[in-house]
Amino acid sequence: MTERPQTARVVIIGGGVVGCSVAYHLTKLGWTDVVLLERKQLTSGTTWHAAGLIAQLRATANMTRLAKYSQELYGALEAETGVATGFKRCGSITVALTEERREEIFRQAAMARAFGVEIEEIDPTEVKARYPHLNIDGVTAGVWLPKDGQGDPANIALALAKGARQRGAIIQERTKVTGLTRQGRRVTGVDWQSDDGAEQGHIACDMIVNCAGMWGREVGRMAGVNVPLHACEHFYIVTEAIPDLTQMPVLRVPDECAYFKEDAGKILLGAFEPNAKPWGMSGIPDSFEFDQLPEDFDHFEPILETAVHRMPMLAEAGIHTFFNGPESFTPDDAYHLGLAPEMDNVWVAAGFNSIGIQSAGGAGMALAQWMQDGAKPFDLGDVDISRMQPFQGNKHYLFERSKETLGLLYADHFPYRQKATARGIRRSPFHHLLAERGAVFGEVAGWERANWFATAGQDPSYHYSWKRQNWFENSAAEHRAVRENVGLYDMSSFGKIRVEGPDAEAFLNQIGGGDFSVPVGKIVYTQFLNSRGGIEADVTVTRLSETSYLVVTPAATRLADQTWMERHKGNHNVVLLDLTAAEGVLAVMGPNARKLMERVSPNDFTNATNPFGTAQEIEIGMGLARAHRVTYVGELGWEIYVSCDMAAHVFDTLYEAGQDLGLTLCGLHMMESCRLEKGFRHFGHDITCEDHVVDAGLGFAVKVDKGCDFIGREAVIERKMTGPKKRLLQFRLTDSEPLLFHNEPILRNGEYVGYLSSGGYGHTLGGAIGLGYVACDGENAADVLASDYQIDVCGTRVRAEVSLRPMYDPKSERVKR
Known part of the structure; x- marks a missing residue:
């Protein structure tokens, strides 16, 4: 065994495909002082038993960018390293068995074109032509991605490891990390022990990367960081050899929770069942290496029965292997990447939710570039580890949530879909008061938030669809209340x-x-x-x-x-x-907001004393609060900040005083539709770390002449001089029926030029509203607006009006009256 070094620039913990990818990409950037430690053998945790499906299309532009990079990398890796990766571009087909799923995959296809992915919508006959073994009874449609593929997971990892070694990385197997030394917000070194316990030592390092897979939570705790993930049992079978079976595309039938892969004349059938089996609640055995879990045929049998109907030749094929192996899942089905918020030199790449092979290449590239530059190469908010809340590391929480997240990979990805498990953990002081009055809650960062209010006799739950959902008219009424009268809603989670x-x-x-x-x-x-x-x-x-x-x-x-x-x-x-x-927040918004505030408080809410953009301490009812005159809905209004001990009293005071005014309790779906009409930006959708503040139309909020330097000042000055390179435009569909959510492609004069960063319905403007960027380098605003615009909605091009200024109240006269 090569002698282990005593110092390193970076120590990577974990030798699965992700750890090998991080090492590969760091050395590709010129890092030579790279050490990877693997407790057993490379790939011996999860990588070795992965199905090896390599797909390009993901839920967002940047995740698709990373997946595309992975398949391009794997296509060239064998030539670079000499290690056979088994990578084949055999293509993939996803089929729909319902009209709702058909809309989902066709919307995904439209999105894929905007992201530059080659994809084709196909009818059942074409599905059958490309996959003749499939029983197409009930198939409504499919999508075909010719550049998708499959590969040998272990060999992909070993090829990445070899590429890293060739450029100077040291990879040590049979070396378990037993502890981390820390000083303040930094890890200073790694303690290790050989597998047989005969050797131990310490490596001083500048930083570490936690690529420990299903051990990631425990390694995170060593470093003082939160890495929420939990292992679940994942099942697949491999048939005996099937005579005359040739190479087939990867096939996904998400409505039956199944995927099929041809491999060496056999069929691998895998499943993402709706109710998963968490594993390793008492910890993962120290001896775990290339291990399988006990078979559970009863758990898998319903999937197999359905699959035999869908793929009749399986009825004649014997089962060669029934496999059950663990994989790690995160609370939101997105992996963890980036610099851990609790420490300043602890990086994370873990929790890949059964898509580690297709994600590893891109994730390793992005993380390595982030480590090199000290800044994200592009928006990685979907997977940034800092999105995880501290409580989400709770073992009981992870156990309950992981039962659901495995199955969500193949569940219908309806808009506004809410998690069903591990709910009710973070509640505002108004929660019970809203629940009593018909609130239907969603969840963000663990916070239960009233999204809409059910009427008397209405089922107070979501009925999901790609069409107008059961709460559409409820939210429309709440929207109109804020536009025309006065609404009250809870913003405590901000x-x-x-x-x-x-x-x-x-x-x-x-x-x-x-x-x-x-x-x-x-x-x-x-x-x-x-x-x-x-x-x-x-x-x-x-x-x-x-x-x-x-x-x-x-x-x-x-x-x-x-x-x-x-x-x-x-x-x-x-x-x-x-x-x-510490504080609850109630928003009082609408043309009659001042009238309501004057009923409950002796303070002065006139423009002279409390103009827009100012706050004041107030008496309210028999309590005290602070009133901020701001708005995210584009109407006159106040956000009332009150200590939690007086929150219920303030709610009662406002609610009772507003009854004869027609005060309406509102949910956050209303807030979203109103902010879209007003053109207000949403962080994470419309504005991210890769969107320049001037391009986003927010240059007015940055004061370059305030008398001091600030982060980004020179970049703002430069862009203000050259003009924006892209513009964030507001779109309104001229047909009032179609719905927008986000990621729908934008066409300018018939050409695809981008996609919507956010979308929803504008009940006042009378149609679906979206925001999205359009490149305009060297063009003036008039030329950009003079073009003809369409939005691709599920494959249909719908004409859209476009504006740079908010279509609703462009001069903001309503908020300042």
């Missing part, structure tokens, strides 16, 4: 970060694009930028005192935003406190 200290103003002026040298009570809307002018956070910041500010962020990004702030504190004398759970 992140609240208090910045306290003598350097608070200077600190915020350094990390934020706005000018924070403002009077007490002033609210500043702005962005935190990276050095490229991309948007790291979209926030409102309220000055509470000379030394104190409140930063309000989206619920899902509170941890990421606070981590960004912590990492840029420098020598500023400030403290950052998460106060999200």
